[in-house]
Amino acid sequence: MSEPYNPKTIEERWRDFWREKGFFKADIERTERKFYYLNMFPYPSGKLHAGHGRNYILGDAIVRFLIMRGYNVLNPMGWDAFGLPAENAAIEQGIHPRDWTWRNIEEFKRQFRAWGVEYDWDREIATCEPDYYRWTQWLFLKLYERGLAYRAESDVNWCPHCDTVLANEQVVGGRCERCGATVERKKLTQWFFKITDYAQRLLDDLEKLPGWPERVKLMQKNWIGRSEGALVTFKSERGDPIQVFTTRPDTLWGATFLVLAPEHPLVEALTSPDRRREVQEYREQAARQTEVERLSAEREKTGVFIGAHAENPVNGEKIPIWIADYVLMGYGTGAIMAVPAHDERDFQFALKYGIPIIPVIAPPSGVAKSYLMRGSYRGGLEEALKEAGFDFEAKDGALYVTLAERDRERYIALVQGYLQPGSWTEVVGAGWQFVFPDGVANVGSLAEERAVLARCRELEPTVGGVRTVAELLWGVEFYRELLFHAEYGEMINSGPLSGTPGDQAIRKTCEWLEERGIGKYAVTYRLRDWLISRQRYWGAPIPMVHCDRCGVVPVPEEELPVLLPDVPFIGKKGLADVPEFVETACPRCGGPARRDTDTMDTFVDSAWYYLRYISPQDEEKAFDPNLVNRWLPVDLYVGGVEHAILHLLYSRFITKALHDMGYLAFDEPFARLFTQGMITYPAYWCEEHHWIPPGEVAEGNRCPHCGAGLDVQVLAMSKSKKNVVPPDELIEEYGADTERLYTLFMGPPERDIEWSAEGVRGAWRFLSRLWALITGQLPRIRDIEGPPNPAELDRAGEALWKKLHATIKKVTEEFEGRLGLNTAIAALMELTGAFSDYLEGEVVDPRLVREVVRNLILLISPFTPFMAEELWSRLGEGKSVLETPWPDYDERALAAGEVEIPVQINGKVRARLKLPNAVAVDKEALREAALADPVVQARLAGRQVKRVIAVPGKLVSIVVG
């Protein structure tokens, strides 16, 4: 009757069919109904594993859908082929990186073919080929001409394992993103791209990208890290201007010291002779520190006073200058004003080093506190406080008063009368006041702070060991929570701006600063320029020449590409080690000169490749602006979230730069972005033998080599952790269609999901069932033509007809919308089940059977193209599935048949009615039908119906008394 499902022979038959027919070739000249679908191109390392399928199988299904929908789809593939792994593998195996790379590429292509994943292979590109990197070099020259590529000495991240520098984006938690080695800091002269010029636009234009996941946009936003504030110029005693950036200009009057980054250029000149040695030591120690050490040594802040002072421009206060490694040279101006009363780090620092603290912002809570030491006040105070309505606690003869700020004056007047001679108390809240029997002293300036401290010392000798008023108050636990806060509030102790409310404080201060020319409103970004130099061989050489007479000279465009020297590859090698590469003539003066020996970061290669696909063989230019402007932005770009910042931010930057140069009409490369999740699988770790492939793990999670207990973690599939499932084995056992179906069925494509061998079996069972079902029906429908007549269908037929169209709708909408293909497949499984049930009924309409079979094949074809093509041809259809239009659904079918309507009574479902659709969608009829139902009637007996809510097509809710 029906033959068994044998994917091996089926898939072998169709593997080259689509390519030979040219279904995946885009018509590049025709752009109406065009669709540029793009998968992030892979780095060809070794072999593809099942985890890679998440990206490519998804993409292939989408593209097949789009082709059937009649789109002119551009769906290219290429290779991000430059990079360190090729070099490392080459060193290990003694072969050239290029040979290693091309071997992998061939393997990838073989695997794509086995998967049934097709591309427009005429457009294949590889970034390591001269006809590609020639244009990467061209891009560099263009950026250089525009002033967007420059060479500078700076502190860079150095990976000792990879022997090269890294971009900030490639350092994760102080470690090399690639190899995990601890990153060191080095001072080197390197090439940078000026991405910071585009910081604001990269930020603003995120709003132009509604088709991007919110979280990716947010990650970019955080990475760009815009902060608003002010630049304020302080002056050293010698007169050097010291510019600081602050987000809290409203706290300027509270700045009691300055802190410079240890690397700050002024440190050298400002340090006094007696501090020189200590400062030097601190700077050296800071320079030695790796990022990791700085992170781990967190919390406790260290720093050194450099023996110089600066003048605070707003109040003329003379404040000390320190250096500390919590201030980073790379952010803002590398110098900060420290306001210990309102910044937590500054507060810790000031407390530790005995630097005065002056509060200048009232805490918004409006709470103040006062502590009266035992013996500092006369009897009767407690009663007086009580009578005046103050809230306090008495403990061991001391009083702890908590008051509202508005009662401050009244409280001071009261308590002053009860103070013992020689004693005092404080009021700590919006400002700190010391209350003596004969007067009140405010701590609103450094001079006042000194005076208060002196007076207290005089009265109480034990105060002698305390360096600042803040320290004195810190000694009273009761006060601690009020000594520091970082909130916005009314300005106090701030000269002419005292009394400015919190919501206007920053704006008013900025205006005030600008009027006086001391400072101005300013914006700072966390984003740094993109360091693109790499000291390795396998990358695009930077097309620059160093000439003793002419300096740095660009290689003329017509001399591109600067070819990588073809050298035998043994051991680590940089271009600097190849004399015949280095030695050249200066393009300007013709004299002897040296080539730049750095290659570009591979993220430069991938920052523009989506443009090259449009005209991959063009020998005249990098891309054809005319065609590119018609085909881009990319309609749908699919790849992993791990590129949320690096690749996607760089690509946006390069697109904008090319846009500004007039090459591109658009300034965002990817209209819609979809980030697929990763496939995870258990990974086993043995202390001694490291990663153990899951298949080799011994009984009881033990190491097969030493028997030690293994550490199991479910991690993203990767070759390095040995937890991969090879597609070849899956295809051998179940066929590519099963792997494809399971990959898309396992869960929503954007989520990380664990691979399950049992799940694969489920997909296999379904396909076997479907195969048997359809092949079993072929004889019945071979000679049947035309669609069924809905009017002639019986109840069962009508239900199936309805189900069919609901499924078409569901699958279509998932492809066109959120790409929840797992639910689309579930719908196809349901339809298959319903179809199977229908066939067991007594009356079977062959035309309906034919209709369902045809549509099932078409609907499932993006997921399982081999089986679909095979069944389609057996059906006697002359054309390929890919030449057949995607089915449309019929609204009439959706409105046919019966629906089940639940009836709720007081919020609980008490009956389910089967009603004709016509009744269910009519509010009144629905209401009547529900009330007339016997079960409902019985429920309502003797109770009063208060309200009936009938929701057409949904439910009826009855409220009774």
Added chain:
RNA sequence: GCCGGGGUGGCGGAAUUGGUAGACGCGCUGGACUCAGGAUCCAGUGGGGAAAUAACCCCCGUGUGGGUUCGAGUCCCACCCCCGGCACCA
């Protein structure tokens, strides 16, 4: 610490604008076919109760506690936990 996302059966996950919670699959249980089954097929499967050669019925259930509503997985408030990003950023 700050900013996002998310907590639904034994598991992966479904649930338009608030409208039958648990689609679909896995696993499990029972049965069939088998020398055998880790293959395949059929049936059942949130928990508890009632009932029992049947259908049906009741209670509880979407991290916790409150709230809005005829009705809440979905909305509001408070909290707990997990994941991701940033992290001395001035």
